Amino acid sequence: MGKSKKYIPLLKEMLGEWRWVMQYVKAYKFTVMLYILLGLIGTLMSLGTAVASKYLIDAVVSKMNSKLFEYAAVTIALALFQFVFSAVSSYLSALVGTKANNEMRREIYSNILKSKWEEIHSFHSGDLLNRIEGDVSVVSNGVITFFPGVFTKLLQFAGAFIIVFHYDKTMAFLSLLSAPFLFFASRILIKTMREYNSKFREYNGKVLSFSEESIRNIQVIKAFDLTEKYIDNFRDTLSAYRKVRLSYEKFSVITTFILSVIGLAVSYLCYGWGVYRLWQGAITFGTMTLFLQIAGSLSSSFSALAGLVPSAVTIATSAGRIMEVTQYDKEADTDKKEALRLLRECEGRGVSVKAENVTFTYSDGDSAVLNNVSFSVSPGETIALTGPSGEGKTTILKLLLGLVEPDSGKLYLECGGKTLNISDSTRRFCSYVPQEMSMFSGTVAENLRLVKQDATDDELKEVLVQAEMWDFVSSLPNGLGTVIGEMGENISSGQAQRISIARALLKKTPVLLMDEATSALDSETEAKVLENIMKNDPGKVCILTTHRESMLRYCNRVYSVNPDGTVQCD
Template sequence: MESIKIIISKIKDGSIKEMWEEFKWMMVYAKRYKKEILFYIFLGMFSTVMTLVSSVASKELIDVVTGHNVSKAPMMAIIMISMALFSLFFSSIMSRITIKINIRIQNDIQADIFDKIIGVNWLDLSKYPSGDILNRFGSDVSTVAQSAIGWVPDIVVSLFNFIATLAVVMYYDPTMMVLTMLNAPVMLIASKIMMSRMRKYNMKVKEMNSEMMHFQTETFSNVDSIKSFDLTDLFSRRLRNFQERYKEVNLEYNYFSIKSNIILSLIGMVIQNMLFVWGVYRLWTGHITYGEMTLFMTQSSRMSSAFNSLVSIIPSTVNSTISAARLMELISLPKEERAQDDYENLKESVQDGFSVELKDVDFAYVEDKQVIKSSSLQANRNEIVALVGPSGEGKTTLIRMLLGLLVPNSGDAVLKNKNGDEVNLNASTRKYFSYIPQGNTIFSGTIADNLRMVKEDATDDEIINSLEIACAYDFIKQLPDGINTQVGARGLGFSEGQAQRISIARAVLRDAPILLLDEATSALDTETEKRVLDNIIKQKPNKTCIVTTHRPSVLSMCQRVYRVKQMGVRQLDESEFGALG
């Protein structure tokens, strides 16, 4: 009843259409697994028949024993034991098959949603905390997967279970059937009481879980900084604040559940006692046998359970739309702009190198708050170009624009071959770039694993050559396992300078025409920094190298230097950047 009220309210406020779209989105996945859904339906119906046959056999056995007709007892006992053994064997086999299907389906749906999330526009996705994305990808995907596959079988099997059990009871005693049906209003009351608050608490818990996961992810990713600033007590208090809020939500819901369960249990007890009294009366008057009375008691409970399953499908479906909505919100974000033809058209020019150019570009992350305004820069093959300027002025924004992660609000960002052919920078042209971002970007695994991420078929010699160019092989060859040395998460076991050189080697191994280093040499000494950049230009010809830096030491190697300051990009003349160097 409460579900109907919610749906009516949604019709009035116009949101029922959204709920229907969410439901249809889930059912798209259900259509992919028609065979599995039919299998679940068969399994559920077969299990119902088995249980009913076992209950009738139990009833017959009781009647045989109480009627002293022991001649039929062995047969009934054999039937019951056979059914029990078959049920045990059948359920074990089906459990194995079911878990395989469930895992495959959940993995398929998770992989599909992962691909869709990872393909959305970077700027739009970056507005969501990482913990929130992880929670949606984990908990909400699981909910959608279960609902997409289980919704139809649940309805069919629960309805079949209810009707079949009702038919068995009616066969033996129509009056008992009517009394058993009194359980239905109890389930309706349960749905009415629970439904409205269930959705509210479900959303609260999901939002709280997202906040908690974001806090945990952020904390453990920055545990070194937390320890360095001696902030462990602060973060411990923050965790306990989260836990306190989570506790309050759950205790409030628990208190509500306790009160509801007491009332519903009392009503259920009254109905069960009515059934028991009626059964005793019918037994005393000789209208039913002991076996039939036992059958009535067990089937009454089964009908309650079956009706409960039917009623609960509505709130569970409504709640699953919450998860669907949260996922749809992510995958409906704008997709990255891709122009595969641009990538293909420039393939033949890779060996000759490329120039990149920003022409009078404007960009703002938030409307009316510009980061870059009317700015231009150019970097040609066989050049090192530097971007200098204070932190937070837009150097990293320019790098993201070159990578096609950001699109200028106005102006042009282009990639140009030696013949002057131009294409707009986008997600497809990103394949022509090797990027070394700020911070530690080393993953757990071996050193070779980290490098092969960008070139899976790279030989050991190619890896060693890239490490030599990045001035990293001198310390790696001294390790017991060399390039096969295990690396901890975030480069654990290596200094910041060593981790940076491994990252540079990975970018060199990618062997893309354009190399972007975003403060990527900040942990290197001046001599090593110059040697690395010199190696890249000399040993990898036709490279275009763009460096963002706060350090003037490398500027003497640059053909051009741009100062990024106060939303503008200005090219310095030789005397200006010579003075900086």
């Protein structure tokens, strides 16, 4: 009783994960039903072929010439039909399975992107990729095949048992002698496989995260002559995964060996009973052949049903890992209508950005990053946020982008006496130039058109001119069609920053947020870019974070972010 209680929390957790999986089973119910139908037809044909071969052998042994051709034709026809059906079934399974896998992967990917930034950013990108690829594949395959497998194996088991029971009741029960052992083994497998599956996915995520991160920073690794160190570290990461894998394989081999010995003993027992019955003259050679086929089918189908338990554990484990990254609150864009209305009304007039006594603490932090912060920026004004690194300048931009929400205080936009609290819905008011590299694989034009897909080449040229980047782009052999590699490969940091600025300008929003956006530019180019921005859109609100004194002369006001989270106007 005490041992059973240990399984109750585990079973409850798995049931919760399977309830989550069931929503996808319902969503793909027609696909699941198709799989069930294909499986049932295939099983019936397999059983039918075994029975037909029994009559064919009896006809041969008894020299029933009148029935020989008929039984042979039925047996061959069933075998050929089963062969063709198996090929068609495999193709259909691949077709619908791939579609379901892609649709589920797209949905999980969408779910992750729509999650609130603060809740999802703690996961490593490699870990998220592992869940999107590996865990989603396990769950999608389980959704499509698990329940059809249950129905198919149940039919195979029931059909085989009825056929054997019809001809010999003792043989039917002998073939089930392995059942108690399989039931006992499944109880052990549930807990053990649950633990190992969790470790597999976790260590696989670590391998993926390490390799993805090191390849992304390969230039730094080479620059500091860390190649051998990272190769050794990667070997250690793989070694840890290998230990977990081998530990499970050892357990699996021992379990499989024991179950195989039991299954073999039951098979030989059935075989011996069949030989004994044949020697007695109680059954025919055809019936003996049928017993050998069906008894094996009966034993294998029961083993397959027991084998669905580990499959259920694997699916539930992967489902739990997906649930972990999709259970967070989503960005609902609840103020979309109000935001679009205010955006239309403020066109040509600009908006004011205001903060009143804003306090903010990160969910994993102990103390407030910002304390009672207040500022106001009117249309056409530029302000700078200065201060030591890590004191909250970028956090203010995250608040203005609606990536995080203040603990207290008010943060809002104002236009013509109307106000709108800043949220994910107000991002359409903002253009953003991040501090880090923000180039995507593709051409210069594709990177720019991310924010405005229908932008003409003339519009692209206009913003590149403002960002002091057109002369360089136009000098390239492919111009706007020049391919930028992953993470801005093939261009310098300064060029990448200017393309990012051009992209932000192309969006044509009333608010421009720049996070150390000119740090890679020389002073002369920086001055030209800022002058171009102010000249071409004099009503735009610009909020900059910077450590450079040269930037401050373009600002109407400068706010210092202090170590205690307060902000003061210098």
